[in-house]
Amino acid sequence: MLALGLGLSLVGLVPACESKTTGDGLGGGDATKSGDTVRWTVRGASPLPDDAHEALKRWVDNAARAALAESALEVREHGDVAWRGELLFEVVPVPESAAVPEDGNARLVMHLSLRLDGADAYGPRRVIAETWSGVAAQDDERDGQLLMRAASIGFEHLSRQVARQLRVLRADEAGLAAILSAPEVDLLRWAMHEVRRRDARPLLGLVRAALMHPERDIAFIAMAVLGQMGDADSVAALSDMCTSADGEKVLHAIDALGSIGGAEAEELLRQMTVAEVPEPFRSHAREAYERARRRRAPPGSP
Numbered sequence: 001m002l003a004l005g006l007g008l009s010l011v012g013l014v015p016a017c018e019s020k021t022t023g024d025g026l027g028g029g030d031a032t033k034s035g036d037t038v039r040w041t042v043r044g045a046s047p048l049p050d051d052a053h054e055a056l057k058r059w060v061d062n063a064a065r066a067a068l069a070e071s072a073l074e075v076r077e078h079g080d081v082a083w084r085g086e087l088l089f090e091v092v093p094v095p096e097s098a099a100v101p102e103d104g105n106a107r108l109v110m111h112l113s114l115r116l117d118g119a120d121a122y123g124p125r126r127v128i129a130e131t132w133s134g135v136a137a138q139d140d141e142r143d144g145q146l147l148m149r150a151a152s153i154g155f156e157h158l159s160r161q162v163a164r165q166l167r168v169l170r171a172d173e174a175g176l177a178a179i180l181s182a183p184e185v186d187l188l189r190w191a192m193h194e195v196r197r198r199d200a201r202p203l204l205g206l207v208r209a210a211l212m213h214p215e216r217d218i219a220f221i222a223m224a225v226l227g228q229m230g231d232a233d234s235v236a237a238l239s240d241m242c243t244s245a246d247g248e249k250v251l252h253a254i255d256a257l258g259s260i261g262g263a264e265a266e267e268l269l270r271q272m273t274v275a276e277v278p279e280p281f282r283s284h285a286r287e288a289y290e291r292a293r294r295r296r297a298p299p300g301s302p
Contacts, residue, residue, distance in 0.1 A: 044057050059148065063155055067156065084117055088111075111131075112151070133150045133153040168191050180209075204231050204233070216248070230259065239257070250281055257269055262296075272289075
């Protein structure tokens, strides 16, 4: 019943799309000005009839451009590669008997996902944002209005995620250092990945500091970045983390040591393979040890 109601109400509620085609990009249909800097393909899934679904797709495209208009996604620097990507949406009706964690009275959930790829002087860059919005009907609210309200809430969250990532991508080294030193967890996640993308080795000390962050996933990202960048100065701290009571943290530390390699890291891993170390940590250490040894072995070595 919800699908039929949504379909009927959307035909009258969704405005015609003024841009050339769905996915032309950001900026109210001016394909010459903004379509060349930001373009995405819109794909979606919903329980709506075909006409209503296509109308919803056009509305989602326009709503995304409006929501992101202040994000300044346009190419700014000479040599930057324009953003290209995909915007996905999914409408999920919620049976009256089901409960949605965010709102037990929700009638539908709107799932939105945006991925944009471009490049700058440091190489490929990516923006990823995703949100789920569960909404309940208000008094006298039609199904189509309910759906668009769910999407509007989702785009508000999506635009904030994009703005955070762009702040990190556009920061100079001093700005990136400030972000790494700040308490904003969402920015810290992206900033550590940006250190890796830029190979910004002067900032590795700030990444090492994140090993002790109370948020586990922050520590995991820090270990991954230090491992990928081969930071030998973090071996001692990673060795300490191998004694943690948090098994997942131990596994991440072992992986990082295997990626860093070198005599000190390899000896620590070797000791874990012969000491009284329980599984799966011993076998994980053995794999990391062998990986490190193979990487420094001369070409043609067995």
